[in-house]
Amino acid sequence: MAGRVVLHYFNGRGKMESIRWLLTVAEVEFDEVYLNTNEQYKKLLSDGVLMFQQVPMVEIDGMKLVQTKAILNYIAEKYNLHGKDLKDRVMVNMYSEGVMDLMEMIMMVPFSQDPKAKLDTIQTKAKERYLPVFEKALSGPVYLVGGKLSCADVQLLECTLMLEEKFTGILSDFPNIKSFQGRMIQIPAINRFLQPGSKRKPQPDETYVKTIVEVFQIKLPIL
Ligand code: GSN
Numbered sequence: 001m002a003g004r005v006v007l008h009y010f011n012g013r014g015k016m017e018s019i020r021w022l023l024t025v026a027e028v029e030f031d032e033v034y035l036n037t038n039e040q041y042k043k044l045l046s047d048g049v050l051m052f053q054q055v056p057m058v059e060i061d062g063m064k065l066v067q068t069k070a071i072l073n074y075i076a077e078k079y080n081l082h083g084k085d086l087k088d089r090v091m092v093n094m095y096s097e098g099v100m101d102l103m104e105m106i107m108m109v110p111f112s113q114d115p116k117a118k119l120d121t122i123q124t125k126a127k128e129r130y131l132p133v134f135e136k137a138l139s140g141p142v143y144l145v146g147g148k149l150s151c152a153d154v155q156l157l158e159c160t161l162m163l164e165e166k167f168t169g170i171l172s173d174f175p176n177i178k179s180f181q182g183r184m185i186q187i188p189a190i191n192r193f194l195q196p197g198s199k200r201k202p203q204p205d206e207t208y209v210k211t212i213v214e215v216f217q218i219k220l221p222i223l
Helices: 014-025 038-046 068-078 086-111 115-137 151-166 175-184 188-193 206-216
Strands: 005-009 030-034 057-060 063-066
Touching: 005 014, 014 068, 014 086, 014 151, 014 188, 038 206, 057 068, 063 068, 068 086, 068 151, 086 115, 086 151, 086 206, 115 151, 115 175, 151 175
Parallel strands: 005 030
Antiparallel strands: 005 057, 057 063
């Protein structure tokens, strides 16, 4: 039998958070090894387990996987969260990529030179480019694609919660997305994940940023 799933990343959201969300919805238990020091990172490099010298890295089914999208796709396929056929799957992937683009912008804010300006741009893009797409897709259907829960729905929920943390009331012009959120948080595994004490990570703080600077020995700002 394959062992437990183990996530190798920082003790924070970053690129791993969507993987935590998807495993949670698939009801897969996981352990985490937190990267806190440059020595730990060098050890992973010298062990040859990071294909591109990057994390996230996930041990699952006897493999050591890297590349966030590849990992998400593997979990989505395995747990039937990737659309029912090829045409549904490409739609799931399109929605998912859009959501990930937006989440990546938010993720990078603490590492930027002018966080306030970055946030303003993100808010405008969210309202004008991204949220209208999802508002339209959810005008009737319960889920984004094929009447069936997929990884795109899970990522959209994660993203909309992140947006609301940053921009209070941002969903007030998007009632279909708000209703979608309400339905998604009723899913028992999601509901548990949203409770205090779960494996969901908080918003990045100074300690999180310092850890990344230490692990990769980088200088801020990086953009
Ligand atoms: O999506 C992915 O997993 C990859 N395409 C990118 C992963 C990545 O950029 N990982 C960073 C840390 S997480 N933050 O963005 C990383 O390991 N950087 C170290 C490096 O030398 O690139």
